[in-house]
Amino acid sequence: MNQQNYPIALALRGISKRFDRPAVDALDLTVYGGEFYALVGPNGAGKTTTLRMVVGLLRPDAGLICIDGIDALSDPVAAKQITAWLSDEPMIYDKLTPYEYLEFVAGLWRIEPAAAEARARELIGWLGLEPHAHERCEGFSKGMRQKVALAGALVHDPKLIILDEPLTGLDAGTARQVKDVLRARVRAGGTVIMTTHILEVAERMADRIGVIAGGRLIAEGTLDDLRRQTGKTATSLEDTFLMLVAEQAAAA
Amino acid sequence: MSQPASLTWLASHEFRLGWRDWTSLITAGGRTRARTAAIALIIFVVFMHLFAFWTVASYANVNLATDTAALVGITGSLVLSWSLLLSQAMESVTRAFYSRSDLDLILTSPASARKVFAVRMGRIAAAAIAIAVLLAAPFINVLALLGGSRWLAAYGVVATMGAVATAAALSLTIALFRIMGAKRTRLIAQIVAAVIGAAFVIGLQIAAIFSAGSLSRFAALQSDWMLAHAPDTGSAIWWPAHAVLGDYAALGAVMFFGIGALVAAIALFSRRFGEHAVAAAGVSSATVRQLRWSLGFRRRSQGRVLRHKEWALLRRDPWLISQTLMQILYLLPPALLLWITFHDGNDSFLVLIPVVVMAAGQLAGGLAWLSISGEDAPDLVATAPITSRRILMAKVEAVIGMISLIFAPIVVVLTLDAAYAGILCGLGVLSAAAAATIVQLCFRVQARRSQFRRRQTSSRLATFAEAFSSIAWAATTALAAAQTWAALGTAAVAFGILAGVWLISPSRASR
Numbered sequence: 044m045n046q047q048n049y050p051i052a053l054a055l056r057g058i059s060k061r062f063d064r065p066a067v068d069a070l071d072l073t074v075y076g077g078e079f080y081a082l083v084g085p086n087g088a089g090k091t092t093t094l095r096m097v098v099g100l101l102r103p104d105a106g107l108i109c110i111d112g113i114d115a116l117s118d119p120v121a122a123k124q125i126t127a128w129l130s131d132e133p134m135i136y137d138k139l140t141p142y143e144y145l146e147f148v149a150g151l152w153r154i155e156p157a158a159a160e161a162r163a164r165e166l167i168g169w170l171g172l173e174p175h176a177h178e179r180c181e182g183f184s185k186g187m188r189q190k191v192a193l194a195g196a197l198v199h200d201p202k203l204i205i206l207d208e209p210l211t212g213l214d215a216g217t218a219r220q221v222k223d224v225l226r227a228r229v230r231a232g233g234t235v236i237m238t239t240h241i242l243e244v245a246e247r248m249a250d251r252i253g254v255i256a257g258g259r260l261i262a263e264g265t266l267d268d269l270r271r272q273t274g275k276t277a278t279s280l281e282d283t284f285l286m287l288v289a290e291q292a293a294a295a
Numbered sequence: 296m297s298q299p300a301s302l303t304w305l306a307s308h309e310f311r312l313g314w315r316d317w318t319s320l321i322t323a324g325g326r327t328r329a330r331t332a333a334i335a336l337i338i339f340v341v342f343m344h345l346f347a348f349w350t351v352a353s354y355a356n357v358n359l360a361t362d363t364a365a366l367v368g369i370t371g372s373l374v375l376s377w378s379l380l381l382s383q384a385m386e387s388v389t390r391a392f393y394s395r396s397d398l399d400l401i402l403t404s405p406a407s408a409r410k411v412f413a414v415r416m417g418r419i420a421a422a423a424i425a426i427a428v429l430l431a432a433p434f435i436n437v438l439a440l441l442g443g444s445r446w447l448a449a450y451g452v453v454a455t456m457g458a459v460a461t462a463a464a465l466s467l468t469i470a471l472f473r474i475m476g477a478k479r480t481r482l483i484a485q486i487v488a489a490v491i492g493a494a495f496v497i498g499l500q501i502a503a504i505f506s507a508g509s510l511s512r513f514a515a516l517q518s519d520w521m522l523a524h525a526p527d528t529g530s531a532i533w534w535p536a537h538a539v540l541g542d543y544a545a546l547g548a549v550m551f552f553g554i555g556a557l558v559a560a561i562a563l564f565s566r567r568f569g570e571h572a573v574a575a576a577g578v579s580s581a582t583v584r585q586l587r588w589s590l591g592f593r594r595r596s597q598g599r600v601l602r603h604k605e606w607a608l609l610r611r612d613p614w615l616i617s618q619t620l621m622q623i624l625y626l627l628p629p630a631l632l633l634w635i636t637f638h639d640g641n642d643s644f645l646v647l648i649p650v651v652v653m654a655a656g657q658l659a660g661g662l663a664w665l666s667i668s669g670e671d672a673p674d675l676v677a678t679a680p681i682t683s684r685r686i687l688m689a690k691v692e693a694v695i696g697m698i699s700l701i702f703a704p705i706v707v708v709l710t711l712d713a714a715y716a717g718i719l720c721g722l723g724v725l726s727a728a729a730a731a732t733i734v735q736l737c738f739r740v741q742a743r744r745s746q747f748r749r750r751q752t753s754s755r756l757a758t759f760a761e762a763f764s765s766i767a768w769a770a771t772t773a774l775a776a777a778q779t780w781a782a783l784g785t786a787a788v789a790f791g792i793l794a795g796v797w798l799i800s801p802s803r804a805s806r
Binding site for chain 1: 593597612
């Protein structure tokens with residue numbers, strides 16, 4: 044994609060967060076509208092902390108977060124209205140059915156009931172949840188719970204979808220369905236930012252990949268851009284990623 | 296050292312797990328809190344001994360051996376305590392059936408499942424006995440100190456009560472499994488446990504209301520009818536009471552029966568326990584279809600969406616309902632007393648009001664924890680386009696709405712009987728509920744609803760603040776109903792508790 048033709052969906056400027064030690068360190072990141080952006084990095088690199096700050100679950104110690112031109116720190120409600128968050132551990136209510144869960148999410152996002160219901164039915168069908176739409180979620184497998192949570196993230200038609208390891212623990216069929224839904228979302232003009240440890244997924248799905256280590260963005264671009272950065276053009280993303288992380292560790 | 300997978304080896308493993316559970320319960324998982332917990336425990340032990348001195352010191356030197364009224368009183372107290380032990384033991388047995396934890400490891404290991412479950416049952420019994428002995432110890436110690444060593448025999452009786460309670464709990468729960476099946480037993484056993492825990496107290500109170508017009512538990516035990524129908528003092532039914540009073544022959548018989556019952560139950564049920572635990576493992580995959588009363592998404596404000604969700608989750612969770620059922624059950628005697636006074640026109644509502652207000656405070660505390668801290672999808676709610684203040688408001692409204700719904704009938708009937716008392720009672724209910732909710736707001740943590748049982752140990756400060764606040768509001772309302780200025784003093788205490796809670800609250804400190 045030609046980035047110049049698209050508006051900025053997410054801009055992070057000098058974002059920092061410290062717990063016992065710096066988790067995110069003056070991070071700058073720009074993601075464009077209609078882009079599929081994958082954030083990869085070793086465990087503890089600061090990926091999840093970064094994304095949790097973007098969706099308002101953590102407040103940064105310093106920096107600026109802009110979502111679709113909205114300052115998310117000074118007007119979090121407006122920013123949240125156009126954002127969706129999905130974590131690796133689907134958090135849904137065991138005693139609600141998928142249908143009721145989507146009604147609840149639509150109510151929280153103040154979506155017109157008729158439109159929300161049409162969208163919910165579409166998502167339920169799309170994700171193969173129809174036979175279970177009116178069953179309580181308490182007996183659902185991890186994959187089904189993730190599908191319900193994904194439907195919840197999409198029911199309010201967000202401009203920006205942020206996913207933290209959404210494919211962890213899913214079987215091949217469910218993972219394919221989730222990936223298809225996300226691709227369709229990007230085709231329709233939405234922006235997807237996803238962290239993943241499955242580098243193959245990042246390689247196949249993402250328009251751009253950001254490599255984060257030690258709380259900093261150490262490399263960014265298409266797979267070819269990343270390869271060029273390592274000086275070895277014929278390597279896989281896995282090799283490229285390991286080289287970049289090793290370089291960063293040596294520099295640190 | 297014992298042989299791996301032998302009974303003693305397994306018992307030492309269970310003991311280690313049990314000990315660590317207990318210490319983490321006391322120290323809330325923090326090593327640094329151990330010293331504070333030890334100091335608090337010492338203060339609690341001293342307080343309990345003072346309380347015991349205040350309540351039982353006058354009985355220490357009385358020769359009660361042939362007094363039917365005393366035997367009825369002691370036996371009634373023992374049965375009352377035993378019903379509570381049985382309730383706790385049933386909870387433990389049910390939890391052991393349904394908790395997965397290490398069950399997969401145990402059942403796939405070459406160790407004898409029968410031995411493992413026999414030891415596990417022994418652990419439940421040991422816990423029940425330990426709790427019984429610890430709770431009774433201050434009373435027995437005071438009696439022994441003032442009345443002589445004969446009272447120490449009571450320790451044997453109390454320990455036997457724990458053993459018999461466990462044996463009965465095992466029998467009851469396994470019977471429920473056979474009759475109801477694995478799917479229904481969890482809920483029914485927990486409701487039965489709650490009802491058993493409350494039934495004896497409530498039954499006595501109801502009997503007392505009819506016989507003496509008061510809420511005293513002992514009024515019924517000492518009534519003419521009860522004494523006239525009691526067996527003579529030589530009957531075996533009084534052996535536990537005789538044993539408490541230092542009759543060692545009776546003590547031997549009671550302990551022989553109790554230990555025998557426990558050993559028989561363990562021997563009989565250890566194999567079935569494993570089978571039922573396996574059956575219980577399949578329950579979680581059961582599906583529940585939810586009928587829709589109306590089609591289509593409904594238009595609601597964000598606050599209403601949140602309130603509706605809270606009510607739906609609570610309504611659909613029978614386990615949580617059974618956990619809060621006890622407090623609602625305790626409202627039955629006051630309601631009955633109200634009904635009687637409504638017809639008689641006397642002033643018994645002065646006794647009724649604090650009971651109702653106290654129950655409202657305690658129930659609100661539980662509901663507030665579920666609503667405010669027990670959020671199963673915290674990320675979803677926190678990333679919704681709604682301010683955190685509005686989210687909390689909606690949750691508080693859900694709690695107060697539910698309390699209003701539960702207590703409205705009592706307040707309305709009381710208002711019809713005595714308008715002033717009724718209005719005061721209503722205000723007291725709302726104040727106690729609001730105060731308990733504020734305590735939960737100040738001590739809010741992120742937890743899953745399934746952790747409800749542990750809420751009282753996760754913050755002891757919150758638990759004590761909630762209880763003292765409810766007591767203060769109950770006293771304030773009762774004194775105000777009695778039209779005395781002392782109500783201002785207890786109201787000041789109630790506000791003081793809230794101020795203290797606000798000052799030390801972790802949520803304020805983290806701001």
